[in-house]
Amino acid sequence: MKQFLVALIAGTLIGAGLAFSGMADPARVQGFLDLLGNWDPTLAFVMGGAIIPMAIAWIVQRRLARPLADAHFSLPETSLIDRPLVVGAILFGVGWGISGLCPGPGLVNLAINPLPALAFVAALLAGMIAHRVTS
Amino acid sequence: MLAAFPHAMPVEGLIGGLGIGVAAALMLLGLGRIAGVSGLAARAAGIAAAGSPRGIAIAFVIGLPLGGWIVALMTGGIKTEFPPSLIPLIIGGLLVGYGTRLGSGCTSGHGVCGMSRLSPRSLIATAIFMASGFLTVALMRIGGML
Numbered sequence: 516m517k518q519f520l521v522a523l524i525a526g527t528l529i530g531a532g533l534a535f536s537g538m539a540d541p542a543r544v545q546g547f548l549d550l551l552g553n554w555d556p557t558l559a560f561v562m563g564g565a566i567i568p569m570a571i572a573w574i575v576q577r578r579l580a581r582p583l584a585d586a587h588f589s590l591p592e593t594s595l596i597d598r599p600l601v602v603g604a605i606l607f608g609v610g611w612g613i614s615g616l617c618p619g620p621g622l623v624n625l626a627i628n629p630l631p632a633l634a635f636v637a638a639l640l641a642g643m644i645a646h647r648v649t650s
Numbered sequence: 651m652l653a654a655f656p657h658a659m660p661v662e663g664l665i666g667g668l669g670i671g672v673a674a675a676l677m678l679l680g681l682g683r684i685a686g687v688s689g690l691a692a693r694a695a696g697i698a699a700a701g702s703p704r705g706i707a708i709a710f711v712i713g714l715p716l717g718g719w720i721v722a723l724m725t726g727g728i729k730t731e732f733p734p735s736l737i738p739l740i741i742g743g744l745l746v747g748y749g750t751r752l753g754s755g756c757t758s759g760h761g762v763c764g765m766s767r768l769s770p771r772s773l774i775a776t777a778i779f780m781a782s783g784f785l786t787v788a789l790m791r792i793g794g795m796l
Contacts, residue, residue, distance in 0.1 A: 522706045523710065523713045525674070528676070535721050536659070538666065541732055542731035551787075557662075560659075595771065601774070601775075604782065607753055608780065616742060619758055627719070634736045
């Protein structure tokens with residue numbers, strides 16, 4: 516129960532942060548990617564703001580034997596730079612540029628702009644399923 | 651320097667970003683997990699074979715629109731501008747869904763959690779999806795689609 520609550524609070528805070536920072540606005544995200552147009556640097560501030568507490572958290576994490584509300588850490592340990600990583604990131608970037616949305620803002624928009632968000636999220640899940648069945 | 655970009659929201663961006671970072675820190679220090687939205691969404695939808703327990707993934711994913719809804723209520727609405735057609739959202743969604751699964755992460759997992767950890771995989775992935783996004787939008791701009 517405590518774990519569900521932690522996850523719910525974390526998700527809610529991320530959703531709130533994305534909405535407050537303007538990152539739920541596809542036009543603003545596209546504006547960051549639009550170097551030839553009316554460039555909008557807001558996304559860089561969001562990224563910078565998010566990385567500061569997380570960098571501190573990683574330092575704290577190294578001193579903990581286990582997380583506060585679970586038995587052990589479940590973290591990715593691979594450092595392999597392989598083809599799926601590169602191809603996946605390229606495809607993700609293309610989709611991000613075309614739509615102005617990545618998974619977080621797409622899900623946040625279910626509460627703000629349900630119809631277009633539903634179209635994006637349905638396609639997002641279809642893309643994930645396509646990966647699952649072909650791999 | 652920011653006077654050149656009157657439409658930018660550096661203060662809101664920084665505050666919202668700090669909130670996102672604190673939430674990701676809560677996931678890491680509380681549950682020992684990466685707050686990666688693509689992975690947790692796939693897990694919540696039953697698409698990913700491995701990852702966080704499904705209940706945790708579902709609780710996290712429910713929080714995302716809930717947080718957006720709370721901010722919309724508190725601030726009297728959130729300004730958004732979507733593409734005029736659903737087509738770019740559908741094409742974009744398919745590519746984002748497939749690409750984030752293949753590449754094991756998105757802006758939150760690789761961009762926030764992985765970069766702050768100085769993970770080589772995440773640094774490379776973030777550099778690539780950023781470059782790919784810049785190039786895609788530049789081509790859209792040149793092609794008159796924006």
